[in-house]
Amino acid sequence: MSNTNTEGEFLTRGERLERLPFTKKLRNFIGTTGIGWALDAMDVGLISFIVAALAQQWNLSDTERSWIISIGFVGMAIGATVGGLLADRIGRRMVFALTLLIYGVATGASALVAGLGMLLVLRFIVGFGLGAELPVASTFVSEFAPKNIRGRVIVWLEAFWALGWIAAALIGYFVVAPYDDGWRWGFLLGAVPALYALIIRLKTPESVRFQELTGEFAKAEQTVREYEASAGAEYTYEGETIDSVAELQAHEASIPEEEKHLTIWSVSMRKRTVALWIIWFMINFSYYGAFTWIPSLLTAQGFTLVRSFEFTLIITLAQIPGYAAAAWLIEVIGRRRTLAMFLAGSAVAAILYGQAGEPWQIIAAGMMLSFFNLGAWGALYAIGPELYPTNVRGTGTGAAAGFGRIASIITPLLTPVFVGIGGNALAFSVFSVAFATAAVAAFALPEQTGKAMK
Numbered sequence: 001m002s003n004t005n006t007e008g009e010f011l012t013r014g015e016r017l018e019r020l021p022f023t024k025k026l027r028n029f030i031g032t033t034g035i036g037w038a039l040d041a042m043d044v045g046l047i048s049f050i051v052a053a054l055a056q057q058w059n060l061s062d063t064e065r066s067w068i069i070s071i072g073f074v075g076m077a078i079g080a081t082v083g084g085l086l087a088d089r090i091g092r093r094m095v096f097a098l099t100l101l102i103y104g105v106a107t108g109a110s111a112l113v114a115g116l117g118m119l120l121v122l123r124f125i126v127g128f129g130l131g132a133e134l135p136v137a138s139t140f141v142s143e144f145a146p147k148n149i150r151g152r153v154i155v156w157l158e159a160f161w162a163l164g165w166i167a168a169a170l171i172g173y174f175v176v177a178p179y180d181d182g183w184r185w186g187f188l189l190g191a192v193p194a195l196y197a198l199i200i201r202l203k204t205p206e207s208v209r210f211q212e213l214t215g216e217f218a219k220a221e222q223t224v225r226e227y228e229a230s231a232g233a234e235y236t237y238e239g240e241t242i243d244s245v246a247e248l249q250a251h252e253a254s255i256p257e258e259e260k261h262l263t264i265w266s267v268s269m270r271k272r273t274v275a276l277w278i279i280w281f282m283i284n285f286s287y288y289g290a291f292t293w294i295p296s297l298l299t300a301q302g303f304t305l306v307r308s309f310e311f312t313l314i315i316t317l318a319q320i321p322g323y324a325a326a327a328w329l330i331e332v333i334g335r336r337r338t339l340a341m342f343l344a345g346s347a348v349a350a351i352l353y354g355q356a357g358e359p360w361q362i363i364a365a366g367m368m369l370s371f372f373n374l375g376a377w378g379a380l381y382a383i384g385p386e387l388y389p390t391n392v393r394g395t396g397t398g399a400a401a402g403f404g405r406i407a408s409i410i411t412p413l414l415t416p417v418f419v420g421i422g423g424n425a426l427a428f429s430v431f432s433v434a435f436a437t438a439a440v441a442a443f444a445l446p447e448q449t450g451k452a453m454k
Contacts (some may be wrong), residue, residue, distance in 0.1 A: 071123045102132075
């Protein structure tokens with residue numbers, strides 16, 4: 001079947017992007033966005049290593065350590081909601097660049113702190129920028145991805161998280177652990193996103209769907225034609241285009257009235273919104289309860305700081321095959337099944353980690369948890385943007401992420417309580433229940449595999 005369009009045929013610019021194959025231009029776009037994603041992960045991972053080091057240098061209590069982690073998630077909860085709203089108003093690219101700049105500068109400034117109070121303030125700012133960026137990035141890329149591989153593309157994007165965590169583990173092992181001021185150098189390395197934000201702003205195109213909503217039809221057309229040219233001459237489009245607000249409104253006149261005024265709480269959206277919020281809450285609760293505390297829990301078990309960082313680095317490496325498996329399965333068995341399967345695997349792995357005592361058991365169970373948990377994250381980020389139409393897509397994904405961040409605020413505070421009452425076994429049993437709850441909620445989401453975005 002030919003993809004060349006003749007006069008009189010009509011495709012929207014979004015449909016034109018969705019029919020394209022995977023091209024070099026899309027690959028470069030994913031890479032550009034993904035590096036920003038990796039730098040975000042590096043920051044989140046880095047704080048878990050820095051807290052373990054500061055606990056020894058500053059003689060921090062469990063409560064103080066918990067707040068260094070949790071205050072960042074307070075910022076993330078607010079940032080995710082605000083970032084999603086702004087993405088639907090001032091554009092995906094602008095929010096993506098600004099948030100990178102905000103948290104990059106704040107992370108670098110953290111290297112200069114002399115006490116806990118200032119560190120908490122800066123960690124809140126870091127969290128705000130980070131929380132606003134992640135859901136916007138997945139929305140951004142999903143609006144450029146072909147519908148037949150959209151889920152896989154978003155999992156590939158999420159896979160950059162593993163690279164960031166590995167970078168954080170390497171910095172923790174080679175920079176933070178060996179030196180008294182290693183944590184300061186770790187924070188300085190985390191400031192790289194501030195410089196990268198400038199590259200994002202200059203080289204990344206704005207979402208075509210957003211440009212049409214704001215009347216920038218010429219820019220939208222130029223972007224689509226560049227992507228079509230990258231796909232080859234057979235994808236040249238010669239049909240009609242929407243070139244004015246009046247034409248866009250005329251095209252939208254065919255859309256059922258109830259779809260024009262949708263919110264994330266409209267009757268047709270309500271069930272998926274509730275399910276998505278439950279999944280986001282439970283996966284945040286378990287992920288941040290486990291992974292931000294693993295280095296500290298290992299030192300509490302008697303391992304040296306260097307040894308605990310070494311274990312964490314090995315465990316982190318399992319994220320890469322986890323993402324690879326999810327990226328393949330998500331287009332083969334569908335979004336819901338992939339998400340539910342990886343969440344169920346996470347639940348089993350959490351139980352095993354809670355029972356682990358010997359080094360080989362800790363590494364094996366930790367790698368299993370890392371494999372399934374990060375595969376689940378990849379599937380979740382792929383699902384979110386597909387659930388909502390363009391005008392509320394940023395709001396929908398951002399609100400779910402914001403609600404989930406409430407759990408990430410709570411769980412670092414609760415983890416030492418759980419450990420104090422019943423050891424690692426109790427803490428990771430609670431995380432297992434949360435993973436299992438999220439797996440059940442996944443089946444309440446509509447299956448969007450292969451469907452066009454509205």
